Amino acid sequence: MLEWYCADFSLFDMMEQCEDLIRAVAHGLGKDETLSYQGRIIRLEKPWSRSMVSETFLRHAAIPVEEALSSGRFDEIMGLDIEPELGHGAPVFLYDYPASQGSLARVDPGNPGCVLRFELYIGGMELCNAFSELTDPEEQRLRFEKELAIRGRLRKTTYPMPEKFLNALRFMPEAAGCAMGIDRLAMLFTDAKTIDEVTAFTPETL
Incomplete structure (x- = not known):
């Protein structure tokens, strides 16, 4: 896991930095503007898509986000119905998470029911989790x-x-922080189907 913080960064500044970092890795590996992962082409041109959690639930889930929260099924639906559908043609940032889903993140002043948090998805995998730090x-x-x-x-x-x-x-100054799964990044750039293919050892060997 790679984790970093940037003082005086907004959440959208952090999105741009994630774009630049992953594109720099791609260019360094000779991937240019496209990435092939598990038989699908993923285009890396900027800017990457941004989608609010509430909108994403309406597109991919059987119930709206409010019902998912009240029934205690938010994580279940995210993991089974939504995440596998994200980031196949191009990366997508999922943002405006419900306030209950970001205990260390600042509340969005323009939308008090949400926190300033995003997750980045590429190829159906969550690659980054980031938020504006609550200070x-x-x-x-x-x-x-x-x-x-x-x-x-x-x-x-x-x-x-x-x-x-x-x-x-x-x-602590106002800041945004991000955690990126380096093992998942390695999966993307090596076209690995499972995380075991890119780790030095698996949990079963411990």
Whole structure:
């Protein structure tokens, strides 16, 4: 996993940086503007597509995102119905995630029901997860307290409040952060069908 942060970056700045990084890898490998993965051609010309989560549910799921959330099926539908359909002809950024799906991300000031988070999909795989960092320690504390209360009601293990982390947020500038799956990137550029083909060892060998 490659993880990095950029001060004073917006979420859309981070999208552009992801585009440039992956295109630079492609050009370095002689792939130019196209990538062949599992028998499909993926075009890498900028700008890459952007799609809101709510719109994507309407296109690929049997129920809208609101119903998926209320029924506890959001992750199930994302994993089984939506993710496999994304990023085949060209990469796509999925953004405007529901607020409940981004506990460390800033709320979108223009759409308070969503957080400033995106995931990048190429060839039906999630390649990146990124968001505008929540740097308000008081708001972050309230989110942690809410999560701990839920875990307590469900009789799940609860954990101490991460005071060092919350204190560090006071000194963090506005920033966007991104985590990229290097193993999945290797899959794309080697046309590997499974992640086991590009890792030094599989979990079964441990």
